[in-house]
Amino acid sequence: MKTVVVGTGILGASIAFRLARAGADVLAIGGAGGATDCSFGWINASFFLDADHFRLRAEGMEAWRRLGDVPGLDWQGAVSWEHDAGGLEAQAAELQGYGYRVERLGANALRDRVPALSVAPEMALAFPDEGSVEPSQAAAALLSRAEDAGARLMIGARVEAVTERAGRVIGVRTTWGDVAADAVIVAAGCGAPALVEPLGVALPMLTRPGAMMVSRPVPRVTDTILVAPSREIRQDATGRILAPGAVSHQGDAAEALDLPPERMADRAKGAVEALFPGLSLDWQRIAIANRPMPGDGRPVIGRAGPEGLHLAVMHSGVTLAAITGEAVADMVTGGDRFAALVSPYDPLRFAP
Numbered sequence: 001m002k003t004v005v006v007g008t009g010i011l012g013a014s015i016a017f018r019l020a021r022a023g024a025d026v027l028a029i030g031g032a033g034g035a036t037d038c039s040f041g042w043i044n045a046s047f048f049l050d051a052d053h054f055r056l057r058a059e060g061m062e063a064w065r066r067l068g069d070v071p072g073l074d075w076q077g078a079v080s081w082e083h084d085a086g087g088l089e090a091q092a093a094e095l096q097g098y099g100y101r102v103e104r105l106g107a108n109a110l111r112d113r114v115p116a117l118s119v120a121p122e123m124a125l126a127f128p129d130e131g132s133v134e135p136s137q138a139a140a141a142l143l144s145r146a147e148d149a150g151a152r153l154m155i156g157a158r159v160e161a162v163t164e165r166a167g168r169v170i171g172v173r174t175t176w177g178d179v180a181a182d183a184v185i186v187a188a189g190c191g192a193p194a195l196v197e198p199l200g201v202a203l204p205m206l207t208r209p210g211a212m213m214v215s216r217p218v219p220r221v222t223d224t225i226l227v228a229p230s231r232e233i234r235q236d237a238t239g240r241i242l243a244p245g246a247v248s249h250q251g252d253a254a255e256a257l258d259l260p261p262e263r264m265a266d267r268a269k270g271a272v273e274a275l276f277p278g279l280s281l282d283w284q285r286i287a288i289a290n291r292p293m294p295g296d297g298r299p300v301i302g303r304a305g306p307e308g309l310h311l312a313v314m315h316s317g318v319t320l321a322a323i324t325g326e327a328v329a330d331m332v333t334g335g336d337r338f339a340a341l342v343s344p345y346d347p348l349r350f351a352p
């Protein structure tokens, strides 16, 4: 069975790898750019929308662990004082109710953990099982693993349409010609609706632009991901600081950037500097992308439209890439091991 994966961001890469490992004949087609190149890269289940979404995210963390040694993957944990003490207590109780590991930190414990911080909130939460990955590096590594497992890549081609005959997918039409396939997996982020809507598959998307400031390397100020009320912060292995353009970026519901990109970068830099006395940052990159967020804010994972068509489109796609790769590969090769986990994300929920 020949499968085409459209999209080589973190989701397409993970799906291509798992499909190739499952023995499928895989061709992944994609171009550069996309949300993966702008991502903060945090892998977590402390942010979630409901019990199903928590479970998917927690399974997502486990699935990343099953991938083993991925370049840029770091289980450094996260520390949050995003809410006031009452809000943090409620968050801790809810997460612990789901069996998630949470530690309560007083001001001294936080100061011990991150001595460079200028603030000492009375309470913070630590999530020791969380981590992060360098998303573009990880996507490249997973594509390389996919190639090693027998997949082929077609880079620089744009898919113009998914082709069908008599209710079955028969391939894709690219800028450079047709490709035959028995199954097509659309993991094209914000490019997905244009590919599936002509086939009668409704895929409404929210407009959720996001930006990521990346600084030049500085001496280490934090070993853990920080979730302050003013900003989320991560320092990568080379010493660069990453901070999103918006506060609480995972739940950011703005339909437009509230500042031009350079000023957003300056604001993010200022928010980081305010937390670390004496720190002076020079930002080297501001990356902007629309988050691929389906109309109800939840992932889309599953079959829709003509036989052989599958979709994988979501925000928090870094957290969810590894589990989605496993689930889609299983689904495409005829399994149902992940049916209960992904059934809340059935694309058909948007059908008119």
Ligand SMILES: Cc1cc2nc3c(=O)[nH]c(=O)nc-3n(C[C@H](O)[C@H](O)[C@H](O)COP(=O)(O)OP(=O)(O)OC[C@H]3O[C@@H](n4cnc5c(N)ncnc54)[C@H](O)[C@@H]3O)c2cc1C
Residues within 6 Å of the ligand: 006, 007, 008, 009, 010, 011, 012, 029, 030, 031, 032, 033, 034, 035, 036, 037, 038, 039, 040, 041, 042, 043, 135, 157, 158, 159, 160, 187, 188, 189, 190, 191, 192, 195, 209, 210, 211, 212, 244, 245, 249, 288, 289, 290, 291, 292, 312, 313, 314, 315, 316, 317, 318, 319, 320
């Ligand atoms: C500022 C920001 C911060 C974020 N932080 C986090 C975070 O901390 N944790 C987390 O889990 N998630 C985070 N996300 C979300 C996460 O980055 C995305 O959900 C994820 O990258 C989506 O990956 P993807 O592969 O589906 O899409 P993309 O990375 O957008 O990739 C889609 C690919 O499809 C290709 N494509 C599109 N149309 C076509 C076509 N017609 N033909 C061929 N190729 C096509 C594109 O070229 C691209 O390569 C963040 C996003 C943003 C913007």
